[in-house]
Amino acid sequence: xxxxxxxxxxxxxxxxxxxxxxxxxxxxxxxxxxxxxxxxxxxxxxxxxxxxxxxxxxxxxxxxxxxxxxxxxxxxxxxxxxxxxxxxxxxxxxxxxxxxxxxxxxxxxxxxxxxxxx
Numbered sequence: 001x002x003x004x005x006x007x008x009x010x011x012x013x014x015x016x017x018x019x020x021x022x023x024x025x026x027x028x029x030x031x032x033x034x035x036x037x038x039x040x041x042x043x044x045x046x047x048x049x050x051x052x053x054x055x056x057x058x059x060x061x062x063x064x065x066x067x068x069x070x071x072x073x074x075x076x077x078x079x080x081x082x083x084x085x086x087x088x089x090x091x092x093x094x095x096x097x098x099x100x101x102x103x104x105x106x107x108x109x110x111x112x113x114x115x116x117x118x
Contacts, residue, residue, distance in 0.1 A: 027056050027058075046066075048066060048067060048088035049066055049085075049087050049088040050066060050086060051070070051071065052071065059085040059086035060073035060086060061073065061085060061105075062083050062084060062085060062087075062105035063076055063082055063103040063105030064082065064103065065087040065088060066087075066088060067089065068088065075102040076099075076102060076103055076105075078098060078102055079092060079097070079110075080093065080099070081093065081099065081104035081106060082104075082105065083107070091107075093107070093110030094107075096112070096113050097110040097112055097113065098110065098111065098113050099111070
C-alpha cells in the first residue's frame with residue numbers, strides 16, 4: 001500500500017509493479033504526486049530483452065534483442081531473425097540460409113544463400 005506523503009487522510013494510491021521471479025522490477029506505476037521519486041536511467045536496471053529510457057524498461061521489438069549488456073536493443077545480425085518481443089537473442093536461419101538485412105523479424109526473410117531476395 002502506498003499513501004500520500006503529505007496528505008495522510010487521503011485514501012491509498014493505486015500502484016502496480018511488474019517484476020521477475022527473482023524480484024527485479026521491470027516496470028511500475030503510481031498515481032503519486034507529492035513524494036514521487038525520480039530514478040535516472042543510468043541507475044535503472046532492465047532485465048535481458050528490455051531496453052531502458054528515462055523512466056522505464058520496455059521490451060525489444062521483433063527483429064531486435066538485448067543480451068543484458070546494452071543500453072538499447074540491437075537489430076538481429078544477418079542470418080538471424082526474431083519474431084517475438086523481449087528477446088535476449090536471435091534465432092539462426094535454418095540450414096545455410098541468410099537474410100538480406102539486419103533486423104529480420106520473420107523466418108520467411110531467411111533465404112537460400114546465392115539467391116536474390118525480394
